[in-house]
Structure formats: structure tokens, C-alpha cells
Amino acid sequence: MNIAEIVEQAVAGLGYELVDTELSPKGRLLRVFIDIERGIHVEDCVAVSNQLQRIFEVEGVDYDRLEVSSPGLDRPLKKIADFERFTGQQAQVRLHVPVGNQRNFVGRLDGLRDGQVVLNTDKGELVFALDQIEKARLVPQF
Helix, strand or coil, X not given: CCHHHHXXXXXXXXXXXXXXXXXXXXXXXXXXXXXXXXXXXXXXXXXXXXXXXXHHHHHCCCCCEEEEXXXXXXXXXXXXXXXXXXXXXXXXXXXXXXXXXXXXXXXXEEEEECCEEEEEECCEEEEEXXXXXXXXXXXCCC
16 A cells, blocks of 8 residues: 555544645655645644554655645645535636647636636636646635
């Protein structure tokens, strides 16, 4: 079992959603981003961190530092479920390959259509396949 699978299983077992993991190039720093509908509190991060430390010890995972946190207001959108959950919110989408000489788009998420992400921008409605999207994140509204 690799580190991502171990983390996913542990986080889900505690009732949280695994948003993302980041592993430093040499594998010494592991960052884990978790979420839950009510929002993340410090106690949540502590609980997940303690559980992961115990599991890593048993599994023999070698690391120097573990950081567990919320994904923040500009939460990354990675899975189809993320695009469904945050329908109606502002998002920034970066594509792997430009469309009409443009790779970055900002607009309101209008959910999914035929498994593709629908983004309503000031230039109209745009539809992207998930594999076209390099990076997507929410745009906080204040």
C-alpha cells in the first residue's frame, strides 16, 4: 500500500474528506489537506495527525515532518464530486492546453454536464473535460 492509499483510508476512517496530499521531492515532508462539511478546526487536524503518526509507525513509512490542515478558502478542486459540491461558487480553472490562446478562466461553477465541468464566465458558458484541467480552485468571495 502506498502513502496516498494509507492516508486516504485513515482520513476516511475518521470521517473526513481527503482533499489533497503533497510530498516533498525527497519525501521528507508530507502535507495532508482535509475537509468536512462543518469546516475544519485545530482539533480535527490534531486527531488526523495523531492517527497518521500511529499508522505510519506501524506501516514503516519514513518521513521527517507531517502537516495536516484545512484546504483553505481557495480550496483546490480535484474530483468530479468537488465540482458538483461547489456548484454556484466562483472558481479559477487552468487548462493543460490553451483554448483560444487562453489557459486560465474564472467564473461561476455551473456543475457538470455529461461528466464535464461547466464554467459560466463573462464570455459565456465554457465546458471542460476533467482531463483538460491542470488545476482548479475556489475563488474566495469577501
